[in-house]
Amino acid sequence: xxxxxxxxxxxxxxLILIAAVxxxxxxxxxxxxxxxxxxxxxxxxxQVTRKVSGYILRNETKVFTxxxxxxxxxxxxxxxxxxxxxxxxxxxxxxxxxxGILSPQQTLVADQIRFQAVEQxxxxxxxxxxxxxxxxxLSGIPSIKSDLAMKLEDEKKLSGEISALQNNLKPQDxxxxxxxxxxxxxxxxxxxxSPGDGVVSFFSDGLEDTFVxxxxxxxxxxxxxxxxxxxxAAPQVKPGALVFKLADVSEWxxxxxxxxxxxxxxxxxxxxxxKIDQESxxxxxxxxxxxxxSPVIVLQIRSNVPNAYKVRxxxxxxxxxxxxxxxxPVESVIPIKNVQGVIRIEKDGSEKFVPVEVLSxxxxxxxxxxxxxxxxxxxxxxxxxxxxxxxHILGRPGDADLKQISVSD
Numbered sequence: 498x499x500x501x502x503x504x505x506x507x508x509x510x511x512l513i514l515i516a517a518v519x520x521x522x523x524x525x526x527x528x529x530x531x532x533x534x535x536x537x538x539x540x541x542x543x544q545v546t547r548k549v550s551g552y553i554l555r556n557e558t559k560v561f562t563x564x565x566x567x568x569x570x571x572x573x574x575x576x577x578x579x580x581x582x583x584x585x586x587x588x589x590x591x592x593x594x595x596x597g598i599l600s601p602q603q604t605l606v607a608d609q610i611r612f613q614a615v616e617q618x619x620x621x622x623x624x625x626x627x628x629x630x631x632x633x634x635l636s637g638i639p640s641i642k643s644d645l646a647m648k649l650e651d652e653k654k655l656s657g658e659i660s661a662l663q664n665n666l667k668p669q670d671x672x673x674x675x676x677x678x679x680x681x682x683x684x685x686x687x688x689x690x691s692p693g694d695g696v697v698s699f700f701s702d703g704l705e706d707t708f709v710x711x712x713x714x715x716x717x718x719x720x721x722x723x724x725x726x727x728x729x730a731a732p733q734v735k736p737g738a739l740v741f742k743l744a745d746v747s748e749w750x751x752x753x754x755x756x757x758x759x760x761x762x763x764x765x766x767x768x769x770x771x772k773i774d775q776e777s778x779x780x781x782x783x784x785x786x787x788x789x790x791s792p793v794i795v796l797q798i799r800s801n802v803p804n805a806y807k808v809r810x811x812x813x814x815x816x817x818x819x820x821x822x823x824x825x826p827v828e829s830v831i832p833i834k835n836v837q838g839v840i841r842i843e844k845d846g847s848e849k850f851v852p853v854e855v856l857s858x859x860x861x862x863x864x865x866x867x868x869x870x871x872x873x874x875x876x877x878x879x880x881x882x883x884x885x886x887x888x889h890i891l892g893r894p895g896d897a898d899l900k901q902i903s904v905s906d
Contacts, residue, residue, distance in 0.1 A: 535842055536892040538884055540867065541824035543859045545817045546772070551753035551796070552723075553809055554713055556745040557705045558695070560584070564687050565592040565736040574699045574730070575806065578743070582691045585740055591683035592736045612655045614711050618783065619648050625767045641767050644781055695743040696806040700726035704809060705742065710750045718752060719789045726807060744806035750783065751796045751811060760785055760792040762817050772814040773802050820856040823865040823884050828893050830855065830863055842889040853883050 562568075567588040572578060622645040629638045691697075702724055708716070729739050755763065763769065764785060771778045780796035787793075798805075805811065829839050830853060838852045854870035855863050868885050871878055884890065 535889045536825070536829070538823050538825055538886065538888050538890060540822065540886050541862075541864060542819070542821040543857050543864055544819050545857060546814050547755075547759060547817055548812070549753050549755065549815050550810055550812050551751040552708065552718060552721075553805060553811055554708045554710050554716075554750040554752060555805070556709055556749075557698075558692055558743040559701075559705060560689060560692065560740050560743065562587050562687070562689060562734055562738055562740050563736060564589045565734055565738070566590040566687075568730075568732060568734050568740065570730065572697050574697060575804075576697050578691045578695065578697055580691055580693045583688050584691050584697060585689040587687040587689065587734065587740075589683055589685045589687055609659060611711055612652065612659060615648055615652050615655060619645065619652065621783070622648060629767075689740050691743060693743060693745075695745050696801070698742040698744050698807050699728055699730040700807050701729050701739065701742060702726045702809050708809065710748070713750055713752065713784065713795050714786070716752065717788045718754065718793060719791075723809060726809070746801045746806050748797065748799050749805060751780065751798060751813075753794050753796065753813075753815070754788075755785075755792050755794050757792060759817060760794070763794055769796065770816040770819065771796075771798075772816070773811065776802065778802060778813075818857065820864045822856055822867050823853075823886065824862050825865060825884075825890065826892055827858065827861055827863055829890055830865075831894050839884060840891040840894045841884060842891070848891070851884055852881055854881075 564587050567590075569586045569588070570584070571586070572582075572584055578584065622641055625641050626638055626645070629641065704721070704723075707721070729741070731738075734740065763782060767782055769780050769782060771780055778798060778800045780798045782794060783797050784795045785792055786795065802811075825839060830837055831839070833850055836852050837855060838850050840848050841851045843849055853863075854866040856866060857864045866883060869880050869882055871880055
């Protein structure tokens with residue numbers, strides 16, 4: 498009987514086929530695993546905000562009536578009016594009184610105080626420009642220059658007003674604290690006229706003479722007894738009654754208590770953004786003070802925010818930082834030699850460690866500076882290349898990756 502011959506060729510072919518399948522599965526698994534570990538980075542933005550409550554400092558003019566009687570109003574609370582516009586009318590009861598007015602001497606003193614405050618604000622703006630140039634933070638300088646131009650215009654205007662008052666001041670009337678109303682017969686109508694442009698308010702909290710912009714350096718919020726504004730509009734008034742207030746909302750200040758941690762952030766900026774009733778408002782940082790051991794930031798605002806003419810306390814949301822950059826998972830950023838970075842996949846498939854600058858962390862993701870960032874070592878400023886939109890990086894690097902990567906210069 499013939500012995501069966503072993504067919505080695507067929508056996509070898511099967512062995513090669515099995516090896517090829519195993520190799521393919523291994524390579525495929527590695528490729529699949531590698532592709533699933535890679536992510537393509539894209540840009541994102543985030544804001545770091547803080548809810549705060551501030552106190553409004555504004556210029557207000559109180560308008561009194563020298564005559565008692567029945568009042569008819571021709572405007573509503575919150576209306577914008579112009580100088581010389583008729584606000585109300587008093588049907589005189591025949592009574593009259595001496596009404597306090599601001600004398601030329603008092604006006605001069607008020608203007609001189611305001612002039613000194615404007616000069617200080619100009620000095621602060623010039624310092625901010627110098628600091629921005631020195632620290633290479635040039636993006637905020639155009640805004641500072643715009644504020645500086647307005648302050649220089651205010652300085653010029655106040656200087657002219659002071660000179661005019663000094664030239665026209667009468668020595669025989671140095672105080673002029675009061676004047677007596679002209680005789681008005683009973684039943685005669687007396688017009689109450691707006692002394693300037695502004696917003697009419699029929700509410701008062703008694704702090705109109707204290708919470709003015711020129712007092713922002715001397716106020717201490719913890720020593721003030723705040724109360725809700727009370728209505729002052731009435732159908733009948735007595736002589737000397739407060740009829741309405743005229744608020745200047747073209748420029749007003751907001752004093753906001755903040756935390757020591759937030760102070761460190763806000764000391765580095767010249768302007769901030771606020772959200773007030775869902776409206777975005779820009780503000781200039783005038784000063785950060787210590788009041789009874791707590792920091793208070795004073796903001797200058799040139800926007801007519803709803804109710805800013807009337808309320809004293811204002812709730813807002815201050816934007817501490819507004820970041821835009823590359824968004825990556827937190828676990829994709831690793832440290833090598835005390836430098837934070839990510840592992841980027843190069844075009845040839847190799848892996849390279851690239852340093853990054855973390856701006857913020859939100860919901861398990863980092864916002865990174867895009868393209869380049871700057872580091873400073875003493876007087877040496879170094880520009881460092883980093884990730885950019887469209888790059889592929891490892892989403893979760895492991896120890897094995899660290900052994901075979903190259904490090905970016």
